[in-house]
Structures are given as structure tokens and as C-alpha cells.
Amino acid sequence: MQRVGVFICWCGTNISSTVNIEQVVAALENIPGVVYIKDYQYMCSEIGQNLVKDAIKEQNINRVVVASCSPRMHEATFRKAAAAAGLNPYLVEIANIREHCSWVHKDKEAATQKAISLTRAAVAKAILNEQLIPGEVGVEKRALVIGGGIAGIQTALDIAEAGYQVDLVEKTPSIGGKMAQLDKTFPTLDCSACILTPKMVDLALNSKINLYSYSEVTEVNGFVGNFEVTINQKARSIEMEKCTGCGICLAKCPAKKALSEFEEGLAKRAAIYTPFPQAVPNVPVIDRETCIKFVTGKCGLCAKLCPTGAIDYEQKDQIVNQKYGVIIVATGYDLINLDRFGEYQYLDHPDIITGLEFERLVNAAGPTGGKLVRPSDQKQPKKVVFIQCVGSRDKSERGKAYCSKICCMYTAKHAMLLRDKYPDCEAYVFYIDVRTAGKGFEEFQRRAVENYGVNYIKGMVGKIFPGDNQLQVNGVDALSGELLQLEADLVVLAAATQAKPEADEVARMLSISIDRDRFFTEAHPKLRPVETHCAGIYLAGACQGPKDIPETVAQASAAATKAIGVLSKNKLVNNPCVAKVEQAVCSGCLACIKICPYEAITEQVIEEKTRGKVRLRRVAEVNETLCQGCGGCTVACRPGAIDLKGFSNQQILAEVDAICR
Amino acid sequence: MSVIASDAVIKKEAGFEPLIVAFCCNWCSYAGADLAGTSRLNYPANIKIIRVPCSCRVNANFVLRAFQRGADGVIIAGCHPGDCHYMTGNYYTRRRMSLLKNLLEFIGIEEARFKIDWISASEGNKFAEVMNDVLAKVHQLGPNRKLRDSRWRR
């Protein structure tokens, strides 16, 4: 006999101000099976949890229903409490009377009735709940980090530090990411490369870390503890082991027409190249599209010159299959394409550049050796206009509705650097708002204004007209309403950040979700910011949303910690809410096998005796460690031979009935 | 038929409070509903949510049972195609429920009573919008008598 105890949480006044708790209690008293009802201000508190535990022990209840916040919030809490009191945790059900009730309804009576209804449904379901015992599965003690920017580097280092094997997969020839391209970092103005490159070297030297540069993840199967991953190591055309990184080939390569990706197209590079001098690994790559040998079949100069014979034109892509316990996604971000922002003339004029290009132009290792000159005529500019929010906070289709978060600060940094190096050069910044939330950020920006004389203009630029020698920037000062015309030598656009174009593909491959801006979605915006909804897959850095470096590093370390948490276990418990087959009813049509995304269902031949005759019958069988509990098979199964534990046909029908009462 | 004749009368019935049963997938739409909650968006209390792991867990039986038990509208909400937590679940939902929806329409059930939509965890707004929209339409249609069990009282 099921004895249900119902625990109603007030959630302070979050629930109780809209839902009449007394009325709910009174209504529940009439529900058959409910033998104990208790309400309390904060059921999730220790006292509240004790109420549940005590009732299990003293009231002899064997089903627990908690009417409170979303099960996504505290289901685990109450399951744990029940387990502590000796009740199987899967005999607990949650009625969501906060997010789905008190917070969304204003009418007290209606909300109260709905709370009763939702709780009644939870009781109906709980009565049919069965004890579930999670299965166990081993953990592959190796982590995969996708992306070799600062996020990926930090994560890999932290996991390796904890003693676990890490494979880092980086798409480009070198790790380093966007941070390697930066000149100085705000708000301390320390040199980006100076703080990044030691980490890159650490990573390269770490025996626990295996770097797959110039490689891509192409397939991911499996589940937490046991991901099966396929990595494609693209043909570098160089034998990594033989290359000493002497650089002769780079210098002598006759094909020097390709634009350097690292220099944001502001310089040329050879067909055989390392993206930048401090690249890790310091092994070049042959760009087969521009290499004369590959295009015409003639040349082969690098092979002739290479002192160690490391050049291999025949090299093929290599497929690596590896198992991992956890995966950290750190694929980073991009700047938006500015082709739809015609008013800024970015595509048409060389002296209109992005913030990232500016970084290269002022970088001592950059194409100009750190001398700020106009790309058009190599002259030093006298007046530079910075335009913020190019595409950010822009609800139109071409832009992004969100704030890119880093632009206010880097623009202040750019202006400050400019004024510091070239005091005779004027700096103007057009902004919508200046957002400087962060430690030392406000002070930094104020310094730019107050100490460095950067002119901040609240307002947007309407259009830029390229003149003979200068750029005419037409804007509005929103404070005075005045129309402004500035003759600038150089314009720097703070282009919005955006998710990587391949984010969709990565999300699909990993079965994690992306939000409407195609950033990866965390499991909970506040409480589980580095986890995804897919157990064992974590997020680090700007692939989850715009971030500055310290935030990225913090998240990377957090993700690493989460990953270490999994790797440190010998066994993981499975979600026991998995499919099961009642073989006597199974017809063996195996529609379930056809639709199962996890290959968790297999075919089995059973012997069955009917009326003296033995017949062999084909039936389905579920591998509980592979099944993730989506329940798709249960619907493909017409007779209902395959059912989902924890969300059984009977349970859901009981909920429907109860809700309709 | 008597059922239809009475429909017009019922529409004018005072105080008609529609009951809408919404099946929401745990990972996107249920979370979207949670977000609607945390964002304090408003939608009517007539909508009651049943949590399922994935929209592909929703059996045609469940939908019809809800109608039999007097639900005036049924909603299935899942992750957007491509975003399924279980990779492919909602692709099956899409086919299955496309057919079911058409079949119900074919036997003369008003189209607006059965809504399927994709609502992600970040679309708290959309969740509230869809709920409000369905409710408004169902309100206009009046109570479901066509599929409701004549013996069921609410």
C-alpha cells in the first residue's frame, strides 16, 4: 500500500504570496493515498529536509511528493534527503508550484487551484513510482579539450595538474587563440603574449597533455565516462618529430602571397608557415592551396632546404579514435562579419579597421613592428575615431541583440595606448553606453578620459565618407543633439563578438544545445554555468557567451574542476530512468532499434514454450548503461512492450488523469 | 449531430475556463517554462505542464487521453530541431506529431486545440507567448466536447 507524504514549500513568500497553502493542504487531505501533509517556509533548508526525513521514519510514508520549485532546481536535494532516511530516492516526485505556478500567475485563486492540480498529478505519479537502482559504469580517465585558446589551455593545464591525461584538439596550426593576437590586456595593460606564451610552453612540455594541433573532432559518440571520439589530424605536410622549428623553410618559401590569418590579413605569409613566432607547436604547416608545389607540382624548395628532411608532401590526414571520460568545449568566438554594415565602409577602405586589427597594428611583433600607421599610406594618424557597439546591442537582423561585453574596455585600452604612444594624436570614442563592470574597470576607463584626454562622445556614427586624404565621420552627439563631422585618419570599429560559425555543427556532434545566438547553452544560467545538459561535457570561455580573459580563465578552471570531479571517480552511477522491455509482449518488430540514437537496444532470440511447442522468438533488449532515457522507443513500440522507468506509460497517463480532475 | 449543435451554446457558456495540458521536454521546453517563471512572465493558470524527458516520449495515447479527460487543448513542446538533448528525439516527434495533428484535424478536431512547438530553454518569452496564444484560441473555440468522455466530470 502506497503511503504518500506531501511536503508543501512556501519558498518564503515566493510561493505562499500567490498560492494559498492552507487551501492546498485542505484539498490534498482528500486525495486517496495521501497520509501525511506538511508545509514549511523553506523545504529545501536543513530543517525542511529534516521534516521529510522524519516523516519517512516516523509516519511510515513510502512515497514523497514535494510541492516546491522546479525539479530542475531541487529534485536532487529531496532525493538525497529521502535516501538519507532510507527511502529509495526515485520514490520522490516534485510538483513545480513556483516556476510553473506562483511566479507566472497573478490570480491567487487560480494559482491555488493549479497548485492543487499539479500536486495531485505528482501524487498520482508518485503512487506508481518504483524503486530504481542506478547501474554503474567505469570512467575513462582522460579528458578531451576542444579548442586551444586561453580557455582550452587553462583547462588542459588544470586537469593535467590534477594528474589526468588530457588531449587538446586545436583546429589551427598553433594554440594561443585570440589572446595570442592581443597586444596589451585591460585593465592592467600587461603584455598579452608575455602572460600567455609561458602557459603555451607549459602545455607543450606537460607530459600529461597531448596536443593535436591542426586537427578537428569529427565524431563523438557515447556518454559521460565513456565518450568515443574521432579526431582528424589534418595533413601538415611536415613530419612533426623531425622538424626542429629552424624556420629556414619559412624564409625561403617563394609563395608569399597568402594573407596572414594571425595578422588579421594585415600582412602576408608564406605558403609554409607558422602563424606566429611563438607558436606551439613550433612546427610549420604547408597551406596546400597556395603552395606552388601543390598547385603546379613544381618547386619543392622547402623539401630541398630542410636540414632534417621533415617535409612530406605525401602526408595524409590521420584519423585518431580515442575514448574520453569528459569533454570540455572551448571553441571560442569570432568577430561578426561587417559586410552588412555598409555605412562604416569597412570593406571598402583600408583605414577602417576592427579592434583586433588595431591590436596587431600596435603590437611590437605585428606587421608594423608596433608602429601605428594607416594601412593605406603607412602614415601615422593624427586623429583616430573609435566606434563602439558595431553590431552589438543591435536588434536588427544584421546585428546581435546582446552586449559583446569586452569592447568598452578594449576601446578604452586602445585609446589609452594611442594617446600614450602618440600624444599628438587625438582619440574620439563614439559609444551608446560605457559599461565598465569589473574589478578596476571603471577606474581604467576614467583614466582614459581624465588622464589621457580621450574624447568620449555619446552617440552613434551615421556614416563614414572616405575623402581624398581623410575619412569624414558623421555622427550625432546624443547629449547635445549636435551633428558632428570628424575628419579622421583612422577609424577603429568595435565589431560585435559572435559564436563560431561551426558552433551548430559542434553542438550537434556533442548533442549539447545552443542558444538563439548560437552560443552553447549552460545547464543552468546561474547554478551550473560551466556544465551542459549533456553529462560529462563542459563549457569554457567565449563559446558560451562573450567574456574577457579573467572570466574565461575562471570558467576554464571551473570546467576543469568539474571534469576532474568526474575523472576522479572509478565508477559513475547511471540515470536509472531508462527503457526496459517486457519480452513477453515484445513482437520483435525492432522499430525501437531503428530509432535509438545510442544503439542501446539490441536484438535477442529467446526460447518460448507455447502449448508444448518450443518456438524461437526475436525480442528487443535494452543495454541500461547505454540508454539515456529519452523514451523515443516507447512510442515507436505500439504494444507498449518497451517502457521508460520513471516516466512509464502508466505514470504519465495517471498524471494526465490527475491534472484533468 | 447533437454534439455540434450544443457547441454553439457552450461557446456562450459563462465562465468557461479552458484546461490545457502541456507536455514539455525536460531539457528545453520545461526549462523554458522555468525561465518564464524566473522572468516572472505571465500566462494563465489554465495551462498545466507534464514533464517528459523528451518530446519523443509523448505517445499519441497521452494526447488523446488528455482530450478524453476533458482537456480543451493539448500542447507538446520540445527542443528545436537540431537541439535535442537526445540528438534525434524531436525529429521523430516532428514526423509523429505532424501526422497525428493532421489526423485529428481530419476527423474534425479544431486545429488550434493541438499545438506542437519548439521552445528552447532560453525562450521563456516564447513559452509564455505560445501558452497565451493557445489559450486565447481555445477560449474562442469553447470546451472540447468532441473527444471528451461523456462520463467525465470536471
Add this chain to the structure above:
Amino acid sequence: MKKIAKDRLSLLWPRIALNYQLFLPIAEEKVVNFSRWEEGAEVDLATLKTANSPKDIIFPQTETYLNFKQEGKRLELEMAGGRKDYLVFGVSPCDVASINLLDKVFLDEPVDQFYQEGRQKGVIIARACLNPAETCFCSSFKINPALAPAGADIATWDLGDSLLWEAQSEKGKELTADFDDLLEEVSREEQERLEQVKTGIADQLKDLPLVNLDPDLIEGGLNEIFASEIWEHLYRRCLGCAMCTYVCPTCHCYDLKDYDGNKCGERFRCWDSCMFSDFTMMAHGNPRTTQKERVRQRFMHKLVYYPNNYQAYACVGCGRCTEKCPVSLDMVKVIKKLGGERNEL
């Protein structure tokens, strides 16, 4: 004996409907069945063999036993019943005979209250069968299609432009008196025509393909028939559907179920079929585990068990199973296989 002109039937129906729920053979989408008459209904008195027998008017497919109301954990019970007066017009002689067979079961001790009430509240007006179909074999069960068996309150004969009308019971007489203004006296000439028609039917019967069927010729007792080999061959094509039992005017098995209708509910009985695998399901399963046993049960019941109890076959030869069974596993086949057929002379 009286008569009513066919063109006055349209006056008769609303008159009956004033005091009775009136059931008539009504065509809907090409299928003729006994349905509640409403103004404008397409009454079809020409179709003699309705798809379903009128059984479900007297013994409804679903019938409430008791209603319950729930308030909190309190349950209130209330017996159902209180059937309205009803009248079935146009019942064929075979179907009237079948009602007599149902009476034996339900009105025997212990009396089935609901059935009894249903019978008391009902008036049966028979319509002689002047055009038996090729699937008919009522004569094999000693039913004369030209006459209305006892049990019909009024007998009628269709003479083309009018229906001859004769009360056969007290209820019938009262009704006849009620409708006196619509009825007319029958002329001698019409009486004669009726006699001719009756003889005509007897002649027609001789030509029917199934006329030689005679269950009395079946040899052997219960045990022999039960053990007969014919079942092994017969059952295999059975689909296990309930069509034969549901269109059969004499099948009368039912199940009891509860329906929880929220705050209220009911216990009801509903037809059940021995053809179903879950028929008489008990804790250990169905006592008849194979379709062979189920098929045998049905025919044994009709031809052996029921006659042993009530001295009559539980079949009236209406031929519905013969016409409808999707695999032609019908009474005719069984009787023949059991030797119940006169050799043609």
C-alpha cells in the same frame, strides 16, 4: 386484425414517440440498424436483416449498474436503472425468437433486474419476414418467418401499400386501442392475400440454399461433440474478433467494469465475447488458452450447453454470422461439420 396504410406510418411514428423511445430500422450511410427515431430519419422497413440485431436495445452494449459520487474520501452509491418506456418496431421473427432465448437466461433465477426492467418497459412490434435471404436458416430452428413468435406484442405483415397489424399481448392490445384512429379494419380480400403471402414464404423457404440444415441431426452427447476433431480444423481461420458474437442476437455474455469519471463514476456492464483472448480473464489467465477452445466454447454453448439448460438451441438462424464473418466461420459450417444436414432428396 387491423391494418395501417403505409403512408400513415409517418403519422404513427411521432404518436409513438410521445410516450416511448421509438426504435426503428433506420438507414445511415447505407447501413440499416435499429436506431432512435427522430423526425426526418430514413426509416427502412424493406431491409429485413439489419446489420445488428435489436438485441442492444433490450440488452444494451453498455449498461450502467450503479453510479457513484465521490467527495473527498467519501463515496456515495446509487443504483442505476429507471429505463424509459420504449418501443421497437419492425423486429423480424428470428430476432423476436432470440429475445425469448435471452429471457430464459436473464429472467431465470436469479433474475437480472436490469434486464427485467428493460423487458417490462419495452414493447416489441414484429414484422413478418416475407423475403428471407439466402443466408437465412431460421426454419432449421423451427421459426416460421411468416409469423411473429410469442413475445412480440404486435405482429405486422407488409402487404405493399399497408401493414397488417395484430395484437398478440395485453400490451399490444392497449396500444392497438391507442392508435385506433390510425388503424383500419382489414378486408376479407386482404386476409386472403396474407394467407397467400404466408404460403409463398413457405415455398421460398424450400428454395433457400441452407434449408437442409437441421441441428437435431447432430449426433453424440456433450462429451463426444466436445472431443470432436472438427474443432481442430475449424478454428484455425478464426481471427478472434467478436463480430459473430456482437451481431448475434442470442449471444449475451458480458463483463463488469468501473469507470472513474472524477468526483463521480459508474459500474457498468458491457458486452464481452468468448472469442477474445481476455474473456473471463482470471488471476491465472484465460481458462481457454487457445482460439480452438474459444471457438468450440461458442458453438458448444449454442448447440449443446444452452439446450441442456433450456431445451432450446441458442441460435435462431438469422444468418448474420454467415453473412458477416470475415472468414466464413459461421454456424452453418459448424452444424454441417457436426452432421446436422439433411441429405438432399
Add this chain to the structure above:
Amino acid sequence: MEKIREEIKEIVRQALASKEVDLILAWEKGQLWYDSYPAFFTEEQGVDSLVWDQFCVNNLSKYLLDDGMAGQKVGILVKGCDTLAFNQLVQDNRIIRDNVVLYGLPCSGMIDPAKVRREGLDRGLIKIKKTGDQLIFVNKEQQIKVLPTQVYYDKCLTCHYPNPVIYDRLIGEKVANETLATHAGRFSAVEELEELSTKDRFAYWDQQFSKCIRCLACRNICPACSCEQCTFDDSELEILGKAKENSEDKFFHLIRAYHVAGRCVDCGECSRVCPQGIPLEKLNRKLIKDINELYGEYQAGLDPSIKGPLVTYQLEDTDTFTAGERGRKQK
């Protein structure tokens, strides 16, 4: 047909005598002119009663599920529509193809006794002859020429597969696919209903479903309804009650049709056996039509190696609830 009948009998006799098969599923003639019903032949001597005429409408494939046949080699006579059903059962893993010998019979259509009666052709009927594209009904007094379209089952008039799509041995000549050229009208009845208002469509179906007596003949005859235990018979779940109640009737018919979606071979047996004349094929065809329009032409039972439309998907699949006007696919 008589000639072929004798040929069939000879083949069946030989197959049984040579033990090529243990059992042959065919038809036998009953007491009435239209009465050709399924029969199981195990002995050579019994084959005399085997019949092949224009009333052999029953599809025999589902009998292959009979437990009694386990371990036996079974022969079966199959028409075009029957072979689709056979393939569907193979696809659903309910039959092992290699245990069955298929004797294919081209079929130009089967005669609906109800139509014969409606035309009054049954009175004193002695026999039915077929000459060219006409049927001749012979009774005591006269010979009446009739066009097949007047008396054939509706389902035969829209038949796509008069010839078996799979067989081990074909008996008789293949018939031209165009013999029953009206098959373009396969979905016309569905379209007619689609054109109605929601209200009228409901009125139509409400009336149809209310006729149902829940005898389950439609389910039990259906070759796509091959489950070990039907969900309607699941006494624990009890999704369908036993009461004769309008919503229960609708529930039954909707789920029945929905459960065979993507697997219904459109053999029309459900409608044929319905004692109440409920046009169940319209529900099935609505689903077939939608599947064809939304997810590409698909004929269940044509090729058992192809995945059915409800156990597969395409990334770019359309739906009926988010796109286009009233959620319909835009053409």
C-alpha cells in the same frame, strides 16, 4: 480462372506430396456463391476443395503468425495486395521469409457480394463467367453482362499492385497494371473530406465511429496489426475501456489507424470486414497521403529492406504545425 484453379490444385498437390511444404494456405468454397474462405491444406487428398475464384478476397499472410506453424515449411497463395502484406510482416520481423513458399497469383480484382446484391444480380445466380473485360452473371433465366467496376470491391478499383510483388512461383499470366486504371482516385475520397469544414468533417466521422460495435475485426484482419499483444488488450494499462462510448470509439479508431501508419499496405481489409460499413480505409489513406506528401512517396510492403517513414527522419523534414498556412506544407 478455372484453368488456373486446376493448375493451382496440381501444384499444391505436388508440393504437398513432395514434402516441399508441410502446409499450404489457400481458399475453399462454402455453401454460398460468394463464400470462398481461408483454408489450410496439409494432405494431397484434401486439395479437391481448393478454390480460386473472384471471391478469394481474404489475405492469408497473417495466418503465417500462427504458433501452430512454428518449425513448418508453409506454402501460401498470394495475390498482389497479399504480397505487400507479406512483405510488411517480414519487415516487422513477424515472418521468416525463408520458411515460406509463395505461390503468386495475378489478380484482376475481387467481386464484392454486397454490390452484387445491390445490383440484384444474386437472384438465382448459377455462376459468374469472365470474358475479356466483362463479367457475365448467369442465372436460370438469363445471362447479364456487367462491367467489373460495377461489382468489384472499391479497394480493387484503386489497386496499384494486381501482380504479386514477391513470389517463388507465379501461377498464371501477369495482368496489366492498367486493368484497374481508376487507381488515380486512391485519395479522392480523402480529398473530398479534407475539403469539408471542420464541423462537417466531425459530423461525418462522429456518425461513422458511433456505429462501431468494437468487434475488433478491423484490427484482427489487418496484416499491419501483428503485435504479440495489442495495446488495446493490455489490461494493466487499460488505455481503451470496454464501454460503448463515443470518445472511446474515437480513441480506438484513431489509435488503430495511427499505429498502422507507415506500415499500412492499403489492402482495404479493415473496411471490407467492418460489419457496420465504417470507411476505415479513409483514415489509413489520409495517413498514407500525408506521409507521401510530407516525407516522400512510400508504399509499405514493397521493399522490406527500406526503413518505414516513422522509424526514420530527415534533418530538413517539414512539419504540419510550424510551417505555412494552417501548418500545412506549402506546395
